[in-house]
Amino acid sequence: MSDVPQKLPRDSFIDEIYAEAIRNDRVYFMSADLGAKALDRFRKDCPGRFIHAGICEQNMVDVAAGLAQCGKLVYLYAMAPYVTLRCYEQIKVALGHMELPATLIGNGIGFSYTDAGPTHYATEDISCMRALCGCEVISCSDDTSVIETARLTYREPALRYVRLDRKFLPQVYAAGDTRFLTDGIVLTDEGEDACIVTNGYMLHKAREARVNLAKQGRRIALVDVYRIKPLDPKVVRRVLEPFSRIVTLEEHYLAGGIGSAVLEAMADASLSRPVLRLGIQDRYFCENGGRDYILGLSGLDVPTITSNVAKFLS
């Protein structure tokens, strides 16, 4: 596929941070023993500002808080479950309460650590992280949004959790298209009959379902939920109001995920629509078979998404 970017999301992100680190000696990058091709260059050229925290996420967050208090721009990098739930209370107390800017980079969201099992899957991180006072939650659906997010983190420092897929994701936004930064929630594909509100890997699955539905005469719009928190109810209303039916689709448990976030914003904006929420089943997944197979166990494979949306519309 020609639109597949050349780099993994984490490499695109870290390359931007590297460029800033060369310009700005306040940039510090901490890792709880997770590497990346792009990180090798950072470690070589900025050795004093790459900090191995040990496989000690709690220590990583508390030390980052101290560095941030001393004016450093700190990035904390680990697999998504470990940079969030493993050190959740540290994030609340040391970063959240003290209102310190830091970027938590969660690599490998959803089931993207294929076949690794529940320890490595990040399928409740959205609900946990959006519950933390003062923490922005961002999920990147393509390379453009990854790059622009990295630039945002040093241009406008804040406490942010950035969700990165482990795998290449095809293009959604043309270079320079930064509507997601201002609006947070963006119409990416036109349609009139209904819209699917989703993000990340599932946005690309929704695109396949959209093609199938078009063959059935259904014109389906797609909406990318880039910034899950905060979501501006006024923008949510503007983007979703044209649609008589709404589907939310996520590689995440339904409790507190993007479906919840969007429904809350709709309620706040007094926007009432029939909604179908699609997410992963409320159980842990240990089965082999790969990401799409695991998604299929919750009815999140393209044929089942297609048929469920068609049923919802009929």
Place this chain on the structure above:
Amino acid sequence: MKIEKLKEKSHWLRKELFEMVVRTKKGHFPSSSSIAEVVVALYYGGYLRVNPKNPREPDRDRLFVSKGHAGMVIYPILEDLGFVPKGELAKFTKAGGMFRFYPDTSIPGIEAISGSLGHGLGIAAGHALAAKREGRKYRTFAVLSDGECYEGSTWETAMFAAHQQLDNLVAIVDRNGCCILDHTEKCVRQEPFEDKWEAFGWHVLRSDGHSYVELTRALDEAVSGRIVGKPIAIISKGVKGKGVSFMENRPGWHNRMPTDAEIQQARTELAINCITS
């Protein structure tokens, strides 16, 4: 400040702490009393170089009282030194008062929120690391409880600080041997306590937590510049509830409030300075 003066500060501080608790029925006197001499030595003994007029001065020394339940121990000192206006102490935990049950950064002179155990050493290590990277000369002190050494995060940072050779970081660990339910050795054994810090790569010093002769000797050594490449742990043998005989070394008094009769007895005892060296 001469030791005699430090002892006078102890006498004053311990009485203030007791009255704060009695007045509001909030706070932890026993845990605070256990580290009273540690903080008096730091603030009045010349070890902690801070500026009440500019509490965020970049080159100030840092103090993190990580055992947040005893964070109130420095409130009288912050008022005495002028970090906060006179009269704030009387408003401890009251609406509109600056001093909270557990400290946070809204209070001038407080470096970090505390109350949840096992954070202070890590945040302190971040400051110490920043000093190393920037070539600044400030020192970072963290006062920990032994109960806090049950938290895994304390040992995560202990390992990290040693690896980073943070010889500008001094942890003063209050080894009073008590937590809430019982003595630490009966709850979950911590001994050999000093060996653990040594094994994690720290330079360990020892002190009686209530002797200025010993505390100043340990602090002099800690800031002498002779300890190179290692963070420093001062294992300070404190007595929880020091100065009130019926509270001393009794875990059950962690957050118990004294009766009127007990208050009178405690005041009688605190009228005499329990610090002798």
